[in-house]
Amino acid sequence: MAELELNDFARTLIADTQATAEAEQTSIPGTFTRRVLEDLEQAGVVSNTFTAYHKAHGVEVYGYGLGEAHGSLDLFITDFRLTQWEDRLTKAESEKLFRRLLTFARRCGSIRPNLDEHSDVRDMCEAVEKALADVPRIRLFLLSNRVSTSAAPAPTELGGIPVTHEIWDLSRLHRQATSGMIGEPIVVSFDPPLPCLSAPSSEPNHSVVLAVVPGQRLAELYDEHRTRLLELNVRAFLQTRGAVNRGIKDTLLKAPARFLAYNNGITATASHVDFVENEDGEYVAIREMRGLQIVNGGQTTASLHHVLVGAKGDLSQVRVQMKLTMVRPEHLAEIVPKISRFSNTQNRVSLVDFSSNHEFHVAFERITRTLWAPAADGSSQETRWFYERARGQYADELSKATSPVAQRRFKVLCPTRQKFSKSDLAKYVHSWEQLPYYVSRGAQKNFAEFMIRVEESTPTVDLRYCQRVIAMALLFKAVDRAAAEHGAGSHKSLVTTYTMARLSLETDRRIDLDRIWREQDVTPALRAALDELCPRVKRVVVAANRHVGEWAKQSACWDAVSRVHWTVPETLADELLEQPVEMAAQPVDGDEAVDEVESIAVEEWDAIGQWAKETGNLELPERQLAFTVAKRLDTGELIPVSQAVQALHVRREALRLGFRPASA
Structure with missing residues (x-):
């Protein structure tokens, strides 16, 4: 597992460095150097660093730094490779790089006169030459995106000054990047304690208090933690496009003292709260909240931050009411979605939104956030497919990029065309699984059916599953282009899902999704097949003398296609x-x-198939499955787990629609 994490970190590091270099039009090694030095400065390892690149015979340097109060002179050299991370940094290579760096320190005085007086390298030479006159020690840093096979060389000296060596290789950079940052709860302290009012409760798993929080404090919390504060929210901040958000902003700017009266406030949860109690043991104030999450009121919180930072508004008069529920961690998945569902009123929130915290979607998001799609179209730039588990996540992530360069870099890594939502995912999967009549019923109803199927047969959401779903997305988009080219017009979405379903049926789901993932596109042969199939499907779906929208919602339409x-x-x-x-x-x-499945008689499975055939109540694949299970049981063949799960779903659906076993 650790090796997989290191591999993901390596790929992320390379892709991010490439994207930044492209956006800023700088060299890739130089971009990597700046990135690492920023991280090391933030961690307190180095300080006052400057980057400048110089290379000559036996000499190489990427920058320097002066420790606080001239505690050390730091010199940096970089080893950056675009190859896979399995390529190791050998002892001989690292020793050679350190020698080149130390040679720069030794020769900087003689190098300086030959440089342009306005160059960064000349300035670096002057600073290093001056520092060498009184610095107590020299630290040489080798920065590399490869894993080193050896320890750093032993200390040495230069003109009587002690010299030490440090290798910051891939493993060490990974440890630095992830140290103390995995799953840490958000902790908020109040000094003086925040007054609150407790509500009596007999519920063993949670309790509730009410409080009024200063608006500025809430804005500062969002500035510090951003969307980590909203991880259990049904959606991310929806920006300021909606009428409600504009109303929040207007109130904050024009009538801040009335905000408490006008706004519904926030609903929050915490796993532990340190209270001040009165003589009767009642909670009267909050000292500290641990594991804080805002499950409703993300708009309010982010709008406060926007006004404070973006509009430079005064929040000193703003107060926000808070309903705080203490929930044990083991009950979060059960209670939080219900809190979100029953308390959310500001913007219309759909069923799709309320499923955001389902373990399936959380797992899918977690994997896709670290999943790099292979470079396509002859490019060397890997990208991500951005899965919006909660509405507005993409826009919220983009808003964090405060400069045009940073925004361009984000869009290079996560192109808008590769953003997809939970309802999109359900559409891709159901089209592949030959359920186009569900897709044709609209995003909400299709997603509801998808979640029913997930509950009945929870997919194993692993790397391969995510890659194949994204391959389905690529296939769907290819079919959609074909439908547009064949004049599907306003019925394009219906023709697309039915064409993809018909393709899946005819090929018996044997299309190589893994190849589509690897190539990030469909093959020419598949594209030609779609060009041939699409108009035939269109003629059936867009049938004469029928209401196309209603016809496509019916299973009879799928039977015809x-x-x-x-x-x-x-x-x-x-x-x-x-x-x-x-x-x-x-x-x-x-x-x-x-x-x-095996406990049910062969005759019953056969009867389900016959009943479905006669009544038309089940879909073609479903009745075929009933016959298949009957045949397997009759011949003593093993029933695959996935088939058993689907068969039980078919039987439950048949019973719901009126099928009665002979023994009933």
């Missing part, structure tokens, strides 16, 4: 996998699902 005469072209058939793509949908206990 599934019968469209089309066979896989030879060129595409050559690319298909031997077996269908597995999405690793696993229930909590797969063995239980298999046992339950």
Whole structure:
């Protein structure tokens, strides 16, 4: 696991450095040097650093630093590679680089006269030459994005000045970047304590207090922690485009003293609170909150910050009411979504928003935030697909980039075209799984069905799963382009989902999603097949004498599309996998699902298939699955876990729609 984390860190470091260098039009090694020095300055390892690059025969340097109160002269040399991180920094290489750096310190006086008087390198030479006159020690730093195979060389000296060596290789940079920053709770102290009013509660898992928080303090908290403060919110800050947010801003600027009266305040949770109690043991003030999260009121909080920092507004008169719920960590997943659902009234929040904290979406976001997509279109720049687990996350991340250069860099790493939401994900997956009639019912209803399926058969959200879902997104976008080219017009979204579903059906889900992921595009053969299939599907979906929107919502439409005469072209058939793509949908206990399927009589599974065929109440793949399970049980074949889970879902759906077993 540690090696995987280091690999991800290495890829992130390379991609981020490339993007920054491109945006700022600077050299890649120089950009890496500045990045590392900024981190080391923040950590207190170095101070007063300056970057300037000079290389000549036997000499190389990337910058220098002067320790506080001239405690040391620090010299930096960089080793940066665009190759994979498995390429190690050897002992011989590091010793050679340190020699070149020390040679610069020895020769800087003779180098200076040959340089332009306005150059950064000449200024560096003068500063180093002056520091060598009275500095008590010299520290040589080797900065590298490779893993070193050896320790730093032993101390030496230069003109009687002690010289030490430090190697900041990939492993050490990774430790520095992650030290103390994983899962740390947000802790907020109040001095003097914040007055509060406790509400009696018999509930063992949580208790509630009410308080009024200074607006400036809340804005400062957001400035310090940003979206970490809103991790359990159903959505991120929605910027100031909506009417409610503009209203918040106007009140803060024009009538700050009335904010408490006008605003609904915030709803927060904490895992532990240190209270001041009165003689009766009642909570009267808050000294400290640990594990603070704002689960409703993200707009209010971020708007306060925007007014304080962006508009330079005065928040001294602003007060914000807070309902604080103390929730034990083991009950967060159960209680917080309900708090969000029942308390959120400022902007319309959809079912999609309320599912933000589901473990499936949290896991998918966690993996995709560290997942680099291979470079495409001949570029050497890797990118990310940005999954919006909560509405507005992309805009919020972009807003953190305060300069045009930083914003360009963010968009290079996370292009807008590669942003997708939870409802988009449900659309891609259901199209691949041949459920286009769900997709055609709209984002909300389709997502509701998707979550039902997730609850019944929770996918194993791992690296491969995320890559394949993104491949589905790429395939969907390719189909969408084909639908546009064939004049689908206002019905393009319907034609797209049905075309992708028909493609999935005809190929038996044997399209190589892993190849699409690797190439970040569909193959020419697949593109040609879509060009041939799309107009045939369009003729059925956009049928004459029918209300297209209502027709596409019906399973009968899928039955009609599934019968469209089309066979896989030879060129595409050559690319298909031997077996269908597995999405690793696993229930909590797969063995239980298999046992339950096997406990049901063969005759009942066969009867479900026959009943579905006669009534049309189940979809074609569902009734085919019932027949398949019956056949496997009859011949004694093993039932795969994923098939068992789906079969149980089919049986529950059949019972709901009126199927009655013979024994009933």
